[in-house]
Amino acid sequence: MEMLSCSHLKKIYQKQCVVNELSFSVRKGEAFALLGSNGAGKTTTIKMILGLIPKDGGTVERQADIRIGYSPETPYFHPFLNAREVLEFYGGLQNIPKKELKEQIPMLLERAGLEDSKTKVKNYSKGMLQRLALAQALLGDPQLLILDEPSAGLDALGRVEMMHTIQSLKEEGRTIIINSHILNDIERVCDRGIIMKKGNLLYEWEKGKEVRSLEEIFVDRIGGN
Known part of the structure; x- marks a missing residue:
């Protein structure tokens, strides 16, 4: 069952398209990753999902009456x-x-x-x-948690504790969307995710269906495009 579905999302700032026809869905009870280098459009995507900024195209659909918790990149x-x-x-x-x-x-x-x-x-x-x-x-x-760089600024022990907390939240049945640059953490706690570059979807990742590590896939996709 889908908790959230984004279809052809678009955002333009000063004539520059920072999110371009982005489509993905998040299933109920899973941890889903938004991945990409700085400027990929991840935080902009999150803000459109939350309604904090207007969309310039596309739709965001979510289950009715769900409660959403949001942790911003710079609280x-x-x-x-x-x-x-x-x-x-x-x-x-x-x-x-x-x-x-x-x-x-x-x-x-x-x-x-x-x-x-x-x-x-x-x-x-x-x-x-x-x-x-x-x-x-x-x-x-x-029921839905959106976490933008939740382990930023944490030391190694704090990061491990944060990931354990996120894993426990997932095990409780919550749906979680995470934006993070720490790929080992993502690989540990997330079920699926997308890799973005300059607002475009480059790759759809799913745990257990990859021969290579997430880091290898990320470097190949980001470096090769």
């Missing part, structure tokens, strides 16, 4: 709030009942590795901001 939170206050603020924006929110927040902070919730955001490292962005994305128990 920003008010610097004078702590992690708990950030989640309370975003939970309020989602109209999550106070009792439910009070139960969710400690579990989400623990899951993201942010049990120390008293430190102000202004003192956070890039990795800690990524962890908080994941916790924020999980508010309201979303």
Whole structure:
């Protein structure tokens, strides 16, 4: 069953086509990767899926009434709030009942590795901001998670922990879309994905159906086009 389907997506900035007739679908319960070099159009595609920017062509269809959680590539939170206050603020924006929110927040902070919730955001490292962005994305128990560079800024241990968390979220039945440059992580947690270059779809990858590693495929496709 398809959770999300994009057909002939197009986006033009200043007369330059940054996403060109892009079509793909994401199945319910799978982890799906958006891959490509910088400037490939991955984040632009995510923003069109979320409705944060208008499309210049094509369609985005998703299952009705699904809840979506989003972790942006460069998360920003008010610097004078702590992690708990950030989640309370975003939970309020989602109209999550106070009792439910009070139960969710400690579990989400623990899951993201942010049990120390008293430190102000202004003192956070890039990795800690990524962890908080994941916790924020999980508010309201979303069925579809869209994670833009979720392990950016994390050290090696933090990255492993993040991938374990994403794997556990997938095992719970959530559908996950990931944009990442770390191909080993993608190969570990994702079921399928696409490789993009300059807004175009170059290759459709599927775990278990490839003789070569994802890195070999990526280098061949990106370097050879």
